[in-house]
Amino acid sequence: xxxxxxxxxxxxxxxxxxxxxxxxxxxxxxxxxxxxxxxxxxxxxxxxxxxxxxxxxxxxxxxxxxxxxxxxxxxxxxxxxxxxxxxxxxxxxxxxxxxxxxxxxx
Amino acid sequence: xxxxxxxxxxxxxxxxxxxxxxxxxxxxxxxxxxxxxxxxxxxxxxxxxxxxxxxxxxxxxxxxxxxxxxxxxxxxxxxxxxxxxxxxxxxxxxxxxxxxxxxxxxxxxxxxxxxxxxxxxxxxxxxxxxxxxxxxxxxxxxxxxxxxxxxxxxxxxxxxxxxxxxxxxxxxxxxxxxxxxxxxxxxxxxxxxxxxxxxxxxxxxxxxxxxxxxxxxxxxxxxxxxxxx
Numbered sequence: 092x093x094x095x096x097x098x099x100x101x102x103x104x105x106x107x108x109x110x111x112x113x114x115x116x117x118x119x120x121x122x123x124x125x126x127x128x129x130x131x132x133x134x135x136x137x138x139x140x141x142x143x144x145x146x147x148x149x150x151x152x153x154x155x156x157x158x159x160x161x162x163x164x165x166x167x168x169x170x171x172x173x174x175x176x177x178x179x180x181x182x183x184x185x186x187x188x189x190x191x192x193x194x195x196x197x
Numbered sequence: 198x199x200x201x202x203x204x205x206x207x208x209x210x211x212x213x214x215x216x217x218x219x220x221x222x223x224x225x226x227x228x229x230x231x232x233x234x235x236x237x238x239x240x241x242x243x244x245x246x247x248x249x250x251x252x253x254x255x256x257x258x259x260x261x262x263x264x265x266x267x268x269x270x271x272x273x274x275x276x277x278x279x280x281x282x283x284x285x286x287x288x289x290x291x292x293x294x295x296x297x298x299x300x301x302x303x304x305x306x307x308x309x310x311x312x313x314x315x316x317x318x319x320x321x322x323x324x325x326x327x328x329x330x331x332x333x334x335x336x337x338x339x340x341x342x343x344x345x346x347x348x349x350x351x352x353x354x355x356x357x358x359x360x361x362x363x364x365x366x367x368x369x370x371x372x373x374x375x376x377x378x379x380x381x382x383x384x385x386x387x388x389x390x391x392x393x394x395x396x397x398x399x400x401x402x403x404x405x406x407x408x409x410x411x412x413x414x415x416x417x418x419x420x421x422x423x424x425x426x
Contacts, residue, residue: 092401094235101242109249117254117262122379123198123355125261130372132365137203139296147296149252165252168290172248176286177241180279183225184232 102173109165113149114158198266198351198380199291200306202299209362214304220312221285224278231276231407239405240275244283246394247271248290255386263383266351268314269322269344270391273336273408274398277319284311305358309351318347322408336399336409341392348384352376 092100120128127133145152146164154160205213232240247267254262267287271280288306291297298306322343329335356376360369395406403409 094238094402097402097405098238098242101246105242105246105249108246109252113249113252116252116264117256119254119256119260119262121198121254122257122261122263122352122376122383123200125259126372126375126379127204129375130367132204132359132363132367132372135203135363135365136201137299140202140300141293141296144294144296146294149295149297164295165249168248168252168295169245171294172287172290173241173245175290176244176283177238179282179286180228180232180237180240183228184234184237185229 102169105169105173106166109169110162113161113165198306198310198348198355199288199298200302200309200355202301203364204299205302205305205358206362206364207301209358210301210305213308213358217285217304217307217312220281221307224281224285227278228276228282231279236275236279236405236407240279240283243271243274243280244286247283248287250390251287251291257379257382257386261379263348263379263386265387265390266310266314266348267391268310268316268351269318269340269347269387270394272315272319273322273340273343273391273395274406276407277315279407280315280319281307281311284315305355309355309358313351313354314347317350318343321346326408331412333399333403333409333412336403336406336412337392337396340395340408341388344391345384345388348387349377349380352380 124133139147141147146167149161149164151160151163154163247265247270250265250267252264254264257263268280268284271283275283285307288298288303288310292300292303292306322339325339325342326335329339353373353376356369356373359372399406399409403413
């Protein structure tokens with residue numbers, strides 16, 4: 092598979108999972124939250140300091156439709172993470188071809 | 198497994214913050230050896246995919262759910278140091294913008310899911326890969342077992358931190374038993390997702406998979422030797 096095609100397919104998959112699939116995710120508490128409740132330390136959690144963020148709790152502020160609200164938050168998160176992690180990786184990468192690199196592929 | 202503000206006291210959160218900052222600083226240097234022009238976009242894609250995957254909570258019974266942590270997945274796909282950086286970016290975005298995981302617990306979450314998740318997963322991956330046949334088809338099963346183990350290991354480290362700096366007076370034995378039990382089940386989900394994703398990427402582009410690249414290089418060398426003699 093060509094690199095461009097591979098990255099486009101991968102990114103589309105991530106966007107669909109975050110933008111559409113997330114609506115169907117289980118709303119049960121996760122393992123840690125469940126254990127905290129069961130063993131009695133859930134109340135020691137403070138309210139999140141970033142609860143006023145526009146995407147708090149994976150919902151978009153001001154969007155009433157659940158499906159759209161969660162989907163937008165997911166897509167925004169994927170885009171933000173892609174840019175930050177991709178940018179970071181570009182910044183720290185080796186600028187010259189690796190010594191172990193073989194062949195002129197790509 | 199996102200730890201909220203308040204579960205751990207300030208001294209413990211400061212220590213995990215220092216551990217996380219130190220780990221990220223070392224990772225920034227070491228990731229250089231894992232990243233070049235070809236693999237840098239892969240790091241962005243892996244981080245984005247893990248963010249998406251973490252949104253999908255799957256039920257594990259009794260009103261509990263789990264989701265992909267992604268440490269083993271990232272470590273196998275882009276290398277453990279780059280993987281730790283990917284998870285750190287995911288956790289930072291979640292804490293700042295999604296209110297998922299406390300801001301004062303960011304160091305704890307990077308330590309647990311970034312450092313412990315990636316390196317425990319990668320260590321087990323390498324151990325299993327060493328005993329399996331040296332083929333690209335061994336990479337996904339080894340990654341799945343690494344993923345399976347990484348989740349209860351991270352849960353155990355959380356319990357250790359809670360034993361040291363938990364703010365609520367709770368019996369640690371009960372916490373450890375419950376954390377290990379649930380996170381072993383969640384680890385099965387982690388293993389399935391990790392195995393499927395790694396198998397797909399290995400099938401499409403084995404040269405872009407950190408944990409499979411040496412196998413691809415070996416094959417190329419064999420072909421060239423045969424061609425020139």
